[in-house]
Amino acid sequence: MTGPAWPGRTLALDGAGAHITVARFDDGQLAAAAVAERGQGPGAGAAEALPAIVRSVLGGDGRLDRVIVGAGPGSFTGLRAAGALAKGMAHALDVPLLEVPSLALAAAGAAMRGEVPPTGRVLVLLDALRGEWFRQEVALVDGDVVEVSAVRRVGWPPEWAGPVVGGPEAPARPEARHAERCRAVAREVALREWAPDYGRQAEAEVQWLARQAAGTGAGA
Amino acid sequence: MLAPPTGPLDESALAAWGRALGAALPRPAVVALSGPLGAGKTTLARAIATGAGVPDARDVTSPTYAIVHEHAAPGGLAHVDLYRLADAGAVLAAGWDGVLERNALVLVEWPERAEALLPRPYVQIRLDYPAPPVADPTLRCLFVEVRR
Secondary structure, X not given: OOOOOOOOEEEEEEOOOOEEEEEEEEOOEEEEEEEEEOOOXXXXXXXXXXXXXXXXXXXXXXXXXXXXXXXXXXXXHHHHHHXXXXXXXXXXXXXXXXXXXXXXXXXXXXXXXXXXXXXXXXXXXXXXXOOEEEEEEEEEEOOEEEXXXXXXXXXXXXXXXXXXXXOOOOOOOXXXXXXXXXXXXXXXXXXXXXXXXXXXXXXXXXXXXXXXXXXXXXXX | OOOOOOOXXXXXXXXXXHXXXXXXOOOOEXXXXXXXXXXXXHHHHHXXXXXXXXXXXXXXXXXXXXXXXXXXXXXXXXXXXXXXXXOHHHHHHXXXXXXXXXXXXXXXXXXXXXXXXXXXXXXXXXXXOOOOOOOOOOOEEEEEEEEO
């Protein structure tokens, strides 16, 4: 493992993938976890239900020593819901907020499931919509993430000869339960300024701008 | 395994039976909980979780929007609700294989959504309201079978 585990109680959230995931670690050991629907749009998804899900994962007196949040890129809806709650909890409880790359969470999970070697460099791909993919290289040592490259948006197929996590056939699964495996690339952030890396404009905004350009949008 | 109840149960008797089942079930085990809305599936899941050693089973809630909750218990306990999932593919995408690997006891509400994915044998419990002439709305009937 890369250094000592996070001491005390740690809450981790990620919303980059197809689901929003939540996990609690007690002295580095996974104590509870949940997978929740991401949903799409106001009133249709986990944003409304996420606080109750987090409450049940927290259990006990709700005390926390830090909050870990998947930084993205990925689903705009999921990142916004998970990010807002993580930031709000860190503010309210006056504890540090740390971000981890969401694609690193996916790499750690794939290594744990034996889908890629536990040591070496892997390429993680997450659907960026409109024929594009978020691409990030992740270095693993014994299943721990030790280094990540910058995220880029690329077309298909990606240029890469090594092991790959994600793609059209088996979408990458960033899961908060693997946050402990990403300690080496976790970074404490400034609460006031932090926002997820959405990686692209929200799909609704893209479609709205397209309608405007075509002269068919509201008010056009 | 624990003998099924012989007649309708009120809420406290249902919880007591669930706690006994949670303690008595062999591991690993999958328990499928079916029945109409409000029939008591989550109440029974909470009781089974208590019997299985979840420290504070108040955390076992009706998981609106949540698909999987994994709780600390000896061997691990997962509470899965498939109500909002369309089919087996959606269940697999939510990490179903990992849930089975990590947890010695898996409780599945609305198992009809992905019955083919349930590893056999599993325990099927159907909760329902008693048939007339029993008119007490607080009572529930349990139908228990092991599906092989």
